[in-house]
Amino acid sequence: MKRGIILKPRVFITRKIPEDILTLIEEVCEVKVWPEEDTPIPRSVLEQEIREVDGLYCLLTETIDASLLDLGKNLKVVSNMAVGYNNIDIEAATQRNILVTNTPGVLTETTADLTFALLMMTARRMEESSQYLRQGHWKTWSPMLLAGQDIFGATLGIVGMGRIGEALVKRAKGFDMKIIYYNRTPKPELEESLGIEYRSLDELLQEADFVCILTPYTPETRNLIGKRELELMKPTSILINTARGGIVNEEDLYEALAQQKIYAAGLDVFEQEPLPTDHPLLTLTNCVALPHIGSATVKTRREMARLAAQNLLAYLQGQRPPHCVNPSVLTPKL
Structure with a gap:
């Protein structure tokens, strides 16, 4: 690393999200996005992308299990754009000192x-x-x-x-x-x-x-x-x-x-x-x-996306996120 250059945290987003919310993340992080809106990311692609990132922004459609978390050697936070988090192995994340966040309230x-x-x-x-x-x-x-x-x-x-x-x-x-x-x-x-x-x-x-x-x-x-x-x-x-x-x-x-x-x-x-x-x-x-549309209004889905971004960015910038699933991994100062 050259003197004076501060590397941005690296983030991977598993689905296309609203452009203005993506921009908020890009202002702070180096970002890669699975470009499809209606097609889940293949597991093989996710396994490759998680290897170098500091943060993962995901949906309920992704299974974030222990074997995937083991690949994320630099992974610090998984931001789930959902209230529920049964797609994530919370115990495995906690054991690896990885924070998991969710988006309650807005939906x-x-x-x-x-x-x-x-x-x-x-x-x-x-x-x-x-x-x-x-x-x-x-x-x-x-x-x-x-x-x-x-x-x-x-x-x-x-x-x-x-x-x-x-x-x-x-x-x-x-x-x-x-x-x-x-x-x-x-x-x-x-x-x-x-x-x-x-x-x-x-x-x-x-x-x-x-x-x-x-x-x-x-x-x-x-x-x-x-x-x-x-x-x-x-x-x-x-x-x-x-x-x-x-x-x-x-x-x-x-x-x-x-x-x-x-x-x-x-x-x-x-x-x-x-x-x-x-x-x-x-x-x-x-x-x-119905095809899992409980929170499917334009306003609510945008708020969920925004809150998931806020959770992600807060932790990557050394702050306590608004909604933590496993707060035991937070350092005392947060």
Whole structure:
């Protein structure tokens, strides 16, 4: 290195991001970007690119495991453009003194909107009705044609009372819904302020007309909703999952829907993403499936990209990032 020249930190970004946010990173760092917007970076390319960088800016589509982290000899920070981080081996990162950051908060309201939209779509059979019309089956008005379930005054059960759960409560209040919730740790302060009631998971499943899954994905919540839990639900109940795939056992859910043990399901997340087009769930008229668009508004996605950039740049410049997943790797001064 020549005297007086300070090398910029090197960063790799695994997907095309908005130009103005990319510019913010380029002002501080030497940057390389996987140029595709809709195609995930191949693992082989990521394995090559991570070898020399100080920072990695990634999405949920990338698996950041121990073997990949071992290749990043200079890697200091992994900035995940998402709230969830089950795509990253946090323990392995911590062992290697690599900070992991995420982007909570900015997508709360947008994801709550989508969750309630799925609730309405499934209850009123909107997707099925649209296809019924488009396929030329609509011949006359009929008293019970495509009749669905009422939302106003129904009981909403929320599994996982975090930020998005709280935002969903506010939407449900506008429909005069009774709201019950299950959380690993009860939140009595919210019960009073939001007018909600705590239930055990089994009690919630038995009582709720709508069950919305909003809990984080962890080893403890994997297959949290399976055959036994689905059988506790009422035949008129509807299951909504906008949290993470793997929390609901998809084979068991298919059987419950196909055998009409529950009324319908609305899903924005799946264990395998993208969901294969031959997946059994896609054959069912009582299952609404979306391509993981919970946070997909222009404003929210831009804010997520900006926060991921802020997290990345803060740490590379010796500052504490706004959102740290494993803060134990931070030096005391941060």
